[in-house]
Amino acid sequence: MRIAVASRKGGTGKTVVTVALATLIPCSLQPEAVSQRPCYGMPCAEINPDLCIECLSCVDGGGPVRCEGWAVCTVVCPAGTTAMKRRYAGAICYSKIALGPFSHARLEPGFGTSGLLVTEVKEQAFERAGDRQVLLIDGPPGAGCPLISTVTGTDVALVVTEPSASALHDLKRVATVCRGFGVTVLAVINKCDLEEGMADATRRSCRDAGIRIVGEIPFDETVIQSIRELRPVTAYDCPAARAIRTVWKNIGRELGVA
């Protein structure tokens, strides 16, 4: 069972939910590093300062301050001083936790998550998972390349949403993308009691769109305490932990494995 936990916006509770679900399997989350290998981003322009005649052709027209890899400067540069090179973006890491393999990455400052990076981390996870029955992916925020890379090849996208108009819009976008890749979409409403009207609107929209809500997590200050103390919320006896246990049971029922 391959489950990708997704959401378009950061801060909705993806990691809290993913870590909490992992503890229900159960396992120790203390990673023991085994190996790591370098990861390179998309090619960016690199200027050889010794050859540059400072004509500024490459910055005319107010181009982006930070290279976005369009390679226009390699065409306009009269001195032929720019070249496109892949830069070191960080490391793809493989660690062990009590449950089994843990595939993750460490990004260099200034590098964002890319679809390429997510694909490499996920492929390593698939390779290392062997015949293990559950693979959990803590997806990056967004509805573009990183989301597509996260959900392809998974059985379920568990979309974490909140009771707000923007979160509902995001949920629909993420669900559309996931379904386009043949992935079953389930939803969980986090902090469901913060805005009852919007929570109702989310329930109605999910019903209309055929998205099964597998749980609702109430606002619970223990979640903040658990983050502060670097412990999974399921280590506490609290309403959020109980709700996440119900989410896990419902996912199993939806997939016919519980």
Ligand code: SF4
């Ligand atoms: S176009 Fe080439 S020579 Fe001109 S400023 Fe840019 S890098 Fe330097």
